[in-house]
Amino acid sequence: MRVVIVGGGMAGLVLARGLLLRGISPTVLERAPAGVVVPGPIMLPFQGYDALQEIGVFDGLRAQGLDIPPLRAGLPVAVGVARQRVLDTLAEGVDVRHDAEVTGLIRDGDGDRVTGVRATVAGDEAEIAADLVVGADGARSAVRGMAGFPAEVYPFDTAQVSWRSPVAPREPFGIHFLPDGRQVTMVGWPEGAAGGWQIPRPPGGADEALAGGFDEFRRRFAALVPVAAEPLAAIDERHWHYREATGVTCDVWWQPGVALIGEALHAMNPEAGIGSGLGMGDAQALAVAVARNPGDADGACRDWEYWRRPALAPYLAMGSEAVRVVRGGDPRPEEIWPP
Ligand SMILES: Cc1cc2nc3c(=O)[nH]c(=O)nc-3n(C[C@H](O)[C@H](O)[C@H](O)COP(=O)(O)OP(=O)(O)OC[C@H]3O[C@@H](n4cnc5c(N)ncnc54)[C@H](O)[C@@H]3O)c2cc1C
Incomplete structure (x- = not known):
């Protein structure tokens, strides 16, 4: 299946690695130029550990970070590590095209199905065909807007x-x-x-x-x-x-040929400290679903939503306020x- 991932943040890169693990080589289009350094740390939360372990990077990242207590079964609740180190590690082996901004979606004759993207790549206009376009382009997702997914952005x-x-x-x-x-x-x-x-x-x-x-x-x-x-x-x-x-609530997860993951789909208040982990979980589930539905993007999206909704539901229902301890x-x- 030809998969184009829009956005080389943590959700997009974990999806790319999960697909590579399953023999599918996606293209990641990232609007930032190569070499841009994202400063500061991220608290990698336990919600992302399964995805990171599956692609074999968790132990290495943990070794480069600080365990944040409490520990349970030998694992910390989160790992404090440089954001850029996580991004660099996740990008290893992935076809990331930098300076590539997606500006439009291509649809089939009836307009029912997304069949690719239009992008400005290093200043040139390009069209890239895809069986599945994944918007992993963050809270202000252009893909979400271009696909017409109804979302609340606040x-x-x-x-x-x-x-x-x-x-x-x-x-x-x-x-x-x-x-x-x-x-x-x-x-x-x-x-x-x-x-x-x-x-x-x-x-x-x-x-x-x-x-x-x-x-x-x-x-x-x-x-x-x-x-x-x-x-x-x-x-x-x-x-x-x-x-x-910026917060994002979006109840439509996919339409034929296009799906959203990570903060493009659900952005929580940073106080929760779990946004990256939820995006990585979305990515891992989508990678499994794509591999189990060879040549059938809609089947993959259907399976993915069916599996992933119950896992995300408590977080989406409680919102970021769930982490508040009110005195x-x-x-x-x-x-x-x-x-
Ligand atoms: C201050 C702050 C602190 C946080 N702390 C934590 C924390 O400790 N732990 C935690 O788990 N989460 C934390 N979060 C949340 C976490 O940063 C996000 O959940 C996570 O980075 C989202 O990943 P993503 O891949 O979905 O989106 P993003 O990281 O936003 O990545 C989207 C990517 O898409 C690219 N892009 C956008 N538009 C286009 C386009 N049209 N074409 C091509 N590329 C495009 C962008 O350049 C970007 O690289 C914090 C957030 C903030 C703001």
Whole structure:
């Protein structure tokens, strides 16, 4: 089966590796140029372990990261590791065409079926035929829009004031739950640490969120998450950012010739720390389904949805708020940001 995967993020690359494992060689079209480095860490969550183990990269990635407790049956709940290292590892052996932006879908004469993509590849227009186009192109998925999948795309009601430091922490993880369950979190990896204070999304955006100044932010953050003190002491406001994230809910998973996986299909608030794992699980299930339905893309998509929906259902039903530990009561003055 000719499979074109749009997007060389974690979901797209895990799908590519899962297909290669089964003797199917997909093409991955990635709009970013080759060599772009995605900075910072990812907390690889246990929801992605099966997929990573199947393609033989889990142990290597774990060895290059930090185990995040608690451990169960010898495995940590997550592994803190450099994002780019994960992407580079997953891309090994995969036909990734960089600087390749998908701009349109090709349909058959009746328009009922997607039969390929139009793309700008290194500045040239190209048409690439496919039996199955997989949109693994993230929360703002172009494939989802071009295929006309009905989706809800929305900003979350919380945002993050975040930082990144080249100093690794003494412990791999620290978290403080605010009275309403929002988090102040630090995650470490061998080459550094990153943190985020989840705040109600301020009407004034970054100006309002950062108005209290970095020194005061750092002082309050370290008081709530003491293990972050050393990494925070090593940086200044150039490593300090405001971020909003986009949520996606989409109930249509595929149509003839085109399917969505990862954040193109379901984007959760980063506070959940499981988005990559859910995308990897989508990818693994789709790779199995494609291999079990040779020459039948619709059969593959049907099987995939049938298997995967029950696995995703609890996450989609509970949403990101499921990770909140609500203490109740009023926040102490030092728990309020911006001040
Ligand atoms: C601040 C933050 C922290 C997070 N922390 C964690 C965490 O600790 N643990 C965790 O599990 N998850 C975390 N997540 C979520 C996680 O990053 C995502 O779930 C995951 O990266 C999504 O992977 P994806 O492959 O679905 O999409 P993406 O990573 O968005 O990849 C999509 C790819 O498609 C490409 N693309 C887009 N449009 C086109 C086009 N038209 N043509 C060609 N290519 C295209 C993009 O360039 C991109 O490379 C976090 C998210 C954020 C924002």
